[in-house]
Amino acid sequence: xxxxxxxxxxxxxxLNTVIxxxxxxxxxxYLFYAQRLQSLQMLRQVEVTxxxxxxxxxxxxxxxxxxxxxxxxxxxDITPRIDRLMDQFFLPMEGMxxxxxxxxLDHFLKTAKSVSKEEVKVLAPSASESERDNLENLIxxxxxxxxxxxxxxxYYLQGKKTMNIYxxxxxxxxxxxxxxxxxxxxxxxxxFKDGMPVGDSVGPIVAGKxxxxxxxxxxxxEFVAADVPYEGRTIIVMKAKGPGGSxxxxxEGLINVLNDKQGKVKIIITxxxxxxxEGERVGSVAEGIGAAIGGTGKEKFKMEExxxxxxxxxxxxxxxxxxxxVVAPLVDPLFDGTDKAVEYVKRIIMDYSQPGDTVIVMxxxxxxxxxx
Amino acid sequence: MSGSSDTNVPAGIxxxxxxxxxxxxxxxxxxxxxxxxxxxxxxxxxxxxxxxxIGAAGFAAIGYMVxxxxxxxxxxxxxxxxxxxxxxxxxxxxxxxxxxVRDFKRGDYIFKDDEPCxxxxxxxxxxxxxxxxxxxxxxxxxxxxxDTRDL
Numbered sequence: 384x385x386x387x388x389x390x391x392x393x394x395x396x397x398l399n400t401v402i403x404x405x406x407x408x409x410x411x412x413y414l415f416y417a418q419r420l421q422s423l424q425m426l427r428q429v430e431v432t433x434x435x436x437x438x439x440x441x442x443x444x445x446x447x448x449x450x451x452x453x454x455x456x457x458x459x460d461i462t463p464r465i466d467r468l469m470d471q472f473f474l475p476m477e478g479m480x481x482x483x484x485x486x487x488l489d490h491f492l493k494t495a496k497s498v499s500k501e502e503v504k505v506l507a508p509s510a511s512e513s514e515r516d517n518l519e520n521l522i523x524x525x526x527x528x529x530x531x532x533x534x535x536x537x538y539y540l541q542g543k544k545t546m547n548i549y550x551x552x553x554x555x556x557x558x559x560x561x562x563x564x565x566x567x568x569x570x571x572x573x574x575f576k577d578g579m580p581v582g583d584s585v586g587p588i589v590a591g592k593x594x595x596x597x598x599x600x601x602x603x604x605e606f607v608a609a610d611v612p613y614e615g616r617t618i619i620v621m622k623a624k625g626p627g628g629s630x631x632x633x634x635e636g637l638i639n640v641l642n643d644k645q646g647k648v649k650i651i652i653t654x655x656x657x658x659x660x661e662g663e664r665v666g667s668v669a670e671g672i673g674a675a676i677g678g679t680g681k682e683k684f685k686m687e688e689x690x691x692x693x694x695x696x697x698x699x700x701x702x703x704x705x706x707x708x709v710v711a712p713l714v715d716p717l718f719d720g721t722d723k724a725v726e727y728v729k730r731i732i733m734d735y736s737q738p739g740d741t742v743i744v745m746x747x748x749x750x751x752x753x754x755x
Numbered sequence: 756m757s758g759s760s761d762t763n764v765p766a767g768i769x770x771x772x773x774x775x776x777x778x779x780x781x782x783x784x785x786x787x788x789x790x791x792x793x794x795x796x797x798x799x800x801x802x803x804x805x806x807x808x809i810g811a812a813g814f815a816a817i818g819y820m821v822x823x824x825x826x827x828x829x830x831x832x833x834x835x836x837x838x839x840x841x842x843x844x845x846x847x848x849x850x851x852x853x854x855x856v857r858d859f860k861r862g863d864y865i866f867k868d869d870e871p872c873x874x875x876x877x878x879x880x881x882x883x884x885x886x887x888x889x890x891x892x893x894x895x896x897x898x899x900x901x902d903t904r905d906l
Contacts, residue, residue: 435835442837570838577861579842580884591866626864662903712842712886752884754866
């Protein structure tokens with residue numbers, strides 16, 4: 384059965400008129416609604432992403448609660464307390480008069496740390512110190528995911544409410560970066576739940592390899608050091624106190640040791656994980672000058688300040704990793720990178736110090752799953 | 756903020772059904788149009804071409820919609836979920852160098868004196884805790900190497 388056009392339209396002109404009208408109509412609709420259609424399409428992409436992030440952050444929160452219940456054996460229902468922690472905020476410092484802002488930041492960070500420690504103590508009374516450190520990290524990951532979700536949802540709803548293409552466009556444009564961050568954080572849940580070493584642990588692993596069983600002593604809060612003899616020199620190797628998840632206080636550790644030694648140190652070498660550029664291999668090692676340390680900048684500032692005070696050169700060794708490696712369980716190329724980094728450190732020591740000198744090596748990063 | 760996390764994004768299921776229904780209708784019409792076109796080919800070639808053009812345009816539109824949908828849904832290439840990977844612990848005996856690899860268990864940490872050596876009277880030390888290599892990772896690395904080979 385066929386329906387020839389001739390039966391529907393009596394002559395060719397009639398058909399042409401209909402087609403022309405349809406095209407004109409489509410053009411007019413496109414003229415007025417193109418931007419709106421584009422906005423709707425982008426909004427849909429943002430919505431899909433918001434939903435995905437919601438699933439991940441809910442799952443992370445569930446795992447956090449389960450782990451705390453399992454390890455900490457609380458006697459109360461911890462869910463409302465975790466909900467409250469998810470909402471916790473850290474107000475940025477007022478910088479109108481920047482003099483002394485680093486000490487101010489230091490004070491606030493210490494307050495935040497002690498609040499977090501106290502919260503975890505209440506949440507997990509039966510957990511050991513290391514387990515509490517890991518739980519703190521796990522809560523931080525859940526908080527970060529929750530924060531990302533809420534920010535993205537805010538811009539999604541704002542875009543939907545105003546239908547402002549620029550709000551929607553900007554939100555849609557940053558989706559790949561946001562997703563990369565969400566994936567990175569979500570891969571950290573397993574590591575922090577079970578206390579596995581992560582990509583950021585490479586600095587402490589290098590330090591641990593250099594310590595090689597030598598006795599360690601506390602030099603600052605959650606920060607330890609060991610005196611290691613090497614080719615006639617003394618290496619003071621420092622790292623955060625493991626195996627719980629902690630970055631310790633490297634700035635205070637360095638300040639205490641340098642003041643103790645009255646600045647008689649030949650060089651300071653910092654070893655840390657560093658973000659790789661696309662095309663660089665995970666686990667590749669590079670060296671440079673300066674203090675290899677991330678974070679808020681407070682530690683870096685104080686370490687540089689004390690090094691300048693005693694005029695000690697600062698060398699840095701970086702082990703390259705992608706954003707997806709930072710808090711995810713350690714991968715082989717990164718672990719192999721720590722062996723290469725140890726060789727780099729030894730070579731720098733041989734090149735820039737003499738027998739009888741004292742050298743400081745600092746393994747910077749989260750020491751989760753890494754002992755001394 | 757149990758409440759705030761439930762201040763929800765409106766349901767997207769309706770939109771999905773609307774898209775699917777639109778796809779189905781356009782698909783059916785296009786199919787019908789193509790059928791008509793091929794039926795008409797012998798008798799009225801001009802009308803037949805119009806039908807075929809409409810049918811082909813319909814399928815092109817469907818293809819474009821599916822492609823766009825894939826692209827948007829795949830912005831994160833896969834479903835986002837909390838990853839669970841296999842992690843292995845390597846133990847070595849400092850005395851006889853016996854090496855053993857087992858699954859990671861909670862409480863393991865690098866440089867830990869873990870368990871007695873099965874070959875001598877030494878204590879095995881954990882020397883390595885890393886993610887078990889999977890084929891996906893190896894393929895990913897291979898692709899990354901290929902992409903950067905001449906750069």
